Amino acid sequence: MSGRQFGRRQFIDRVAKTGVALAGLASPLLGQEAPKPAEGETKPAEPPAPPPPPPGARYALPTAATGEIPCGLCPHGCKIKKGTRGKCQAYAHTAEGKLESLGYGKVAKLKVEQIETDHFFHVLPGAQAVFYGAPTCNLHCSYCSEWRISQFPAEKVPTQPIEPKALVDHVAAQGGKLLGCTYTDPAAAIEYAIDVALAARERGLYPITHTGAYLTPGPMKDYASVLTALNVDLKAYAETTYKTLCEGSLQPVLDAIKAARETPVWLEITCLMVPGYNNTLSVVKDMCKWIAENAGPATPVHFIRFFPEYKHRQYQTASTDPVQLKSFREAAYEAGLLFAYVGNVPGDFGESTLCPKCSEMLIRRVGTNVSAVSFDPHRGLCTHCGVQIPGIWE
Numbered sequence: 435m436s437g438r439q440f441g442r443r444q445f446i447d448r449v450a451k452t453g454v455a456l457a458g459l460a461s462p463l464l465g466q467e468a469p470k471p472a473e474g475e476t477k478p479a480e481p482p483a484p485p486p487p488p489p490g491a492r493y494a495l496p497t498a499a500t501g502e503i504p505c506g507l508c509p510h511g512c513k514i515k516k517g518t519r520g521k522c523q524a525y526a527h528t529a530e531g532k533l534e535s536l537g538y539g540k541v542a543k544l545k546v547e548q549i550e551t552d553h554f555f556h557v558l559p560g561a562q563a564v565f566y567g568a569p570t571c572n573l574h575c576s577y578c579s580e581w582r583i584s585q586f587p588a589e590k591v592p593t594q595p596i597e598p599k600a601l602v603d604h605v606a607a608q609g610g611k612l613l614g615c616t617y618t619d620p621a622a623a624i625e626y627a628i629d630v631a632l633a634a635r636e637r638g639l640y641p642i643t644h645t646g647a648y649l650t651p652g653p654m655k656d657y658a659s660v661l662t663a664l665n666v667d668l669k670a671y672a673e674t675t676y677k678t679l680c681e682g683s684l685q686p687v688l689d690a691i692k693a694a695r696e697t698p699v700w701l702e703i704t705c706l707m708v709p710g711y712n713n714t715l716s717v718v719k720d721m722c723k724w725i726a727e728n729a730g731p732a733t734p735v736h737f738i739r740f741f742p743e744y745k746h747r748q749y750q751t752a753s754t755d756p757v758q759l760k761s762f763r764e765a766a767y768e769a770g771l772l773f774a775y776v777g778n779v780p781g782d783f784g785e786s787t788l789c790p791k792c793s794e795m796l797i798r799r800v801g802t803n804v805s806a807v808s809f810d811p812h813r814g815l816c817t818h819c820g821v822q823i824p825g826i827w828e
C-alpha cells in the first residue's frame with residue numbers, strides 16, 4: 435500500500451491544484467509571534483498603528499438596579515461595577531456606563547502552524563493554519579503554557595492591532611485556507627473572534643477555534659455557528675478537579691459542548707491528562723461515555739501527554755505515562771467512540787487514524803509528518819472498505 439505524504443508534499447500539491455497554501459509566509463503580519471515579556475515582566479509593546487475603538491460587549495445584560503452590568507458571556511457571571519472589570523480582565527464597565535471589550539482587535543500571538551499541532555486530526559490533514567490569540571483568558575489554568583499572554587490584563591500584554599478584515603486579507607493573499615483562534619480563549623474577545631470568523635467565511639476561508647468552552651450556551655452556539663471546526667478542551671470530568679485546575683466548573687463546559695453540537699460545526703475534544711488530577715481510568719471511562727452519548731461517537735477525542743508548565747513546574751507534577759494514555763484510548767473505544775488519539779508522544783501508533791469499520795490505517799502520523807495510507811483525502815473514504823470518514827477533508 436503506497437503512502438501519500440500530507441505534509442510538505444500535499445502542501446505543494448494543494449498550491450498547484452487549488453492555490454491553497456501559506457507558501458512563503460513573507461508578510462510581516464504573518465508567521466510572527468508578538469514579542470513576549472520575560473517572566474514576570476508586563477511591559478506593553480509599542481503598537482504600529484492605533485487600535486480600533488473598543489466595541490460594546492455583545493453579551494452584556496441590562497444594567498442592574500445596583501448599577502452593575504452583568505456579563506452573560508461566560509459561566510463566571512460577573513456583575514461588574516462602574517470602573518471595574520470582570521474576572522477575565524477583558525471586559526470593563528466604563529465611566530460612560532457601558533461594558534467594553536478591551537481585547538478587540540488586539541493580537542497577542544500570531545503564528546503559522548501545522549493543523550495537527552492544535553489537535554485537529556480530521557480537518558485538512560497536513561495543512562498549515564494561521565493561528566492568533568487575543569490577550570487574557572476567562573480561565574486560569576495552573577498549567578497554562580501561554581500564561582504570559584493569558585494571565586495579565588489586556589493592556590499589559592504586548593499586542594499588535596489587527597482588524598478582522600486585515601487578518602483575513604493576509605491569510606487569503608497568501609493562499610491560506612485555515613484561520614484559527616487559539617493560545618488564549620476566544621472568550622477573551624468574543625466580539626473579535628466572531629467578526630474574524632465571519633470575515634474569514636466571507637473570503638471562503640475556514641475559521642477554526644480551540645477553546646475551553648467556558649461560555650454560556652447562547653454565546654457558544656452563536657460562535658460555533660460561524661465556525662468550520664471547533665476543538666474543545668475538556669480539562670477534567672469532576673467538578674472539584676475543574677475548580678483546582680482552572681478555577682472553572684465542569685457542568686457549564688458540558689452544556690457548552692451540547693450547545694455546539696446543535697450547530698453544524700466539526701467538533702473534536704482534547705483532554706490534557708495531568709497526573710494526580712484527572713488521570714483516573716474509571717473517571718476517564720465515564721467521560722468517554724458522556725462524550726459518546728452527548729457529542730456523538732464520531733467525535734475524535736485526543737488524550738494529550740502532560741509536561742509540567744507554569745505553576746506545575748513548582749508543584750513538580752510528573753509528566754503523563756504514555757502507557758496510561760494507551761489505556762485511555764482503549765477506554766474511549768470501549769465507550770463507543772470511533773476515533774481516539776494520543777498526543778505529545780511523537781511516533782506513537784495512537785497518533786494515527788484507523789478505519790472504524792475495517793481497522794485499516796487510514797492516516798499515519800509521526801509528529802507533524804502526516805501521510806495517507808488507506809485513505810482518499812479528496813472524498814474522505816477508506817480505500818480498503820469504502821466507508822466514509824467524518825471530517826473536513828477538502
Ligand code: SF4
Nearest residue numbers: 505508511512520522
Ligand atoms: S467573560 Fe469575563 S466579564 Fe464576562 S462573565 Fe466571564 S469572566 Fe466575567
